[in-house]
Amino acid sequence: MDFISILSIFVLACFVGYYVVWSVTPALHTPLMAVTNAISSVIIVGGLIAAAEAGSDVAKWLGLAAVVLASVNIFGGFAVTERMLAMYKKKDK
Amino acid sequence: MMSFLAPAADAAAHGGGTPAWAMLAYLIAGVFFILALRGLSSPATSRAGNRNGMIGMAIAVITTLVTHDIANIVEIGIAIFLGGIIGVTIARKIAMTAMPELVAGFHSLVGLAAVLVGWAAYLNPGAFGLLTGDGSIGAVSKIEMGLGIAIGAITFSGSVIAFAKLSGKMSGSPIMLPGRHVINLGVLGAIIVLTALFALAGPGDTMPLIVAVTVLAFVIGFLLIIPIGGADMPVVVSMLNSYSGWAAAAMGFTLGNTAMIITGALVGSSGAILSYIMCRAMNRSFISVIAGGFGADDSGGGKGEPREQRPYKQGSAADAAYMLEQAERVIIIPGYGMAVAQAQHALREMADVLEAKGVEVKYAIHPVAGRMPGHMNVLLAEASVEYDKVFELEDINSEFAQADVAFIIGANDVVNPAAKTDKSSPIYGMPVFDVDKAKQVFFIKRSMGGVGYAGVDNDVFYMDQTMMLLSDAKKMVEEIVKAMD
Numbered sequence: 001m002d003f004i005s006i007l008s009i010f011v012l013a014c015f016v017g018y019y020v021v022w023s024v025t026p027a028l029h030t031p032l033m034a035v036t037n038a039i040s041s042v043i044i045v046g047g048l049i050a051a052a053e054a055g056s057d058v059a060k061w062l063g064l065a066a067v068v069l070a071s072v073n074i075f076g077g078f079a080v081t082e083r084m085l086a087m088y089k090k091k092d093k
Numbered sequence: 094m095m096s097f098l099a100p101a102a103d104a105a106a107h108g109g110g111t112p113a114w115a116m117l118a119y120l121i122a123g124v125f126f127i128l129a130l131r132g133l134s135s136p137a138t139s140r141a142g143n144r145n146g147m148i149g150m151a152i153a154v155i156t157t158l159v160t161h162d163i164a165n166i167v168e169i170g171i172a173i174f175l176g177g178i179i180g181v182t183i184a185r186k187i188a189m190t191a192m193p194e195l196v197a198g199f200h201s202l203v204g205l206a207a208v209l210v211g212w213a214a215y216l217n218p219g220a221f222g223l224l225t226g227d228g229s230i231g232a233v234s235k236i237e238m239g240l241g242i243a244i245g246a247i248t249f250s251g252s253v254i255a256f257a258k259l260s261g262k263m264s265g266s267p268i269m270l271p272g273r274h275v276i277n278l279g280v281l282g283a284i285i286v287l288t289a290l291f292a293l294a295g296p297g298d299t300m301p302l303i304v305a306v307t308v309l310a311f312v313i314g315f316l317l318i319i320p321i322g323g324a325d326m327p328v329v330v331s332m333l334n335s336y337s338g339w340a341a342a343a344m345g346f347t348l349g350n351t352a353m354i355i356t357g358a359l360v361g362s363s364g365a366i367l368s369y370i371m372c373r374a375m376n377r378s379f380i381s382v383i384a385g386g387f388g389a390d391d392s393g394g395g396k397g398e399p400r401e402q403r404p405y406k407q408g409s410a411a412d413a414a415y416m417l418e419q420a421e422r423v424i425i426i427p428g429y430g431m432a433v434a435q436a437q438h439a440l441r442e443m444a445d446v447l448e449a450k451g452v453e454v455k456y457a458i459h460p461v462a463g464r465m466p467g468h469m470n471v472l473l474a475e476a477s478v479e480y481d482k483v484f485e486l487e488d489i490n491s492e493f494a495q496a497d498v499a500f501i502i503g504a505n506d507v508v509n510p511a512a513k514t515d516k517s518s519p520i521y522g523m524p525v526f527d528v529d530k531a532k533q534v535f536f537i538k539r540s541m542g543g544v545g546y547a548g549v550d551n552d553v554f555y556m557d558q559t560m561m562l563l564s565d566a567k568k569m570v571e572e573i574v575k576a577m578d
Contacts, residue, residue, distance in 0.1 A: 071176020
């Protein structure tokens with residue numbers, strides 16, 4: 001993809017982010033931080049490419065290390081968010 | 094020199110042309126991430142939102158694996174499994190009071206992962222499709238790479254300091270280096286100049302430049318966070334959240350990956366908005382938080398002026414219990430002190446007893462109650478307080494005039510009327526609860542000596558309708574519950 005297409009996606013996504021995040025209820029700001037943490041670990045994609053491709057052994061090991069770190073975040077982030085969200089209950093009397 | 098680290102040219106055959114279906118899949122993953130945040134607009138839809146996040150992540154990971162060599166699939170599987178086990182174990186065990194340091198710790202991992210991916214892309218550009226016609230990395234790619242590594246490194250070292258401060262492994266008081274603003278600006282300037290030189294340098298000269306960018310970025314992350322005091326940590330955690338997003342976005346630019354760009358933009362905006370909300374709730378400008386120094390212990394005579402002894406009323410648990418039972422409307426204002434005393438479960442029990450007697454109980458949450466945005470809501474949810482009884486500052490502040498009792502537990506600065514009236518007060522301008530409008534105010538506090546984060550006296554202590562309940566928060570609430578039976 002050329003730079004301008006990528007930049008277009010980025011700028012539009014910033015606006016989407018702005019409006020979506022303002023619509024998040026303040027009561028869920030801590031789960032919001034936990035889940036944004038988990039999804040920002042989509043950077044695992046870069047680690048996977050480096051780990052999977054031939055060409056440089058050093059890059060492969062850096063990639064694998066990145067995959068471990070990002071996996072801690074992905075599994076930990078989603079799991080702790082799930083745990084928090086399960087605690088939010090409405091009055092059912 | 095360092096030929097073993099040199100990008101291998103034979104990798105040029107790989108990468109580059111990502112198939113159209115894969116690009117579509119990354120876009121779909123990005124849409125799922127948007128839906129994940131959208132779900133958080135209400136607790137009812139939030140869990141479905143979280144599932145959408147997981148689906149998006151699975152799509153991104155599987156797409157990547159399918160479209161690349163899977164020669165190292167065993168190692169990759171082990172890496173994911175190892176990380177997954179560690180992540181899930183931490184997520185299960187962590188106490189809800191420790192959420193801020195957990196989030197800070199997780200941010201540091203994203204930052205470090207970004208640095209590693211940036212370096213991997215530098216060392217094996219062919220795998221990422223970054224090679225231009227003459228077998229070198231393009232200048233634009235190098236700028237994106239340099240920025241990604243720099244932001245990732247700042248996120249990492251900044252988050253490590255934030256983690257150490259929040260978990261008490263390091264003193265929360267600011268560490269002020271002489272001339273730190275000059276040093277910080279100098280280092281930031283150097284990072285920008287070196288990144289530009291890195292982009293323009295010939296293939297043989299780039300290694301020392303990217304090493305320098307990486308090292309300086311680690312240093313600046315450290316320098317930026319050490320002067321920031323404990324009270325400002327909610328802003329710092331939000332700010333680092335934002336950085337981790339921008340790091341992912343920069344890497345997305347390098348790889349031309351839409352899932353990473355969309356996510357980076359979402360997370361970056363999210364952290365920026367949360368920082369703004371926190372600053373507004375403390376009436377502090379973002380710049381003054383970054384400049385640091387708030388909550389310093391060594392500020393000299395300023396705060397040491399002798400406080401005049403003013404008369405106040407002290408009550409017992411039995412008095413409080415009697416008056417609570419007579420009330421029709423009670424508003425509870427919990428602060429971080431409540432969580433420190435682990436009084437939230439006892440508090441819920443007290444509210445249950447009152448509700449059984451027909452008293453209406455509501456909870457009022459200030460945005461800075463707790464150590465990170467929304468922290469107090471999670472702590473109350475953990476104590477099984479239903480979320481429809483919990484209200485934000487602007488939604489409940491008008492109700493104090495009709496409240497019979499304002500019950501303050503572990504909070505202080507957020508009810509201080511000096512924020513509204515005293516221009517010389519350090520918390521002047523901060524939005525506060527109008528507890529003085531309630532018929533009765535009960536103030537649970539360990540002793541009359543301690544003051545809030547801001548270190549200022551509170552007129553609420555001395556009002557006619559205020560009864561001070563001087564004790565450990567948990568013990569006092571338990572005694573009130575006992576006295577009501």
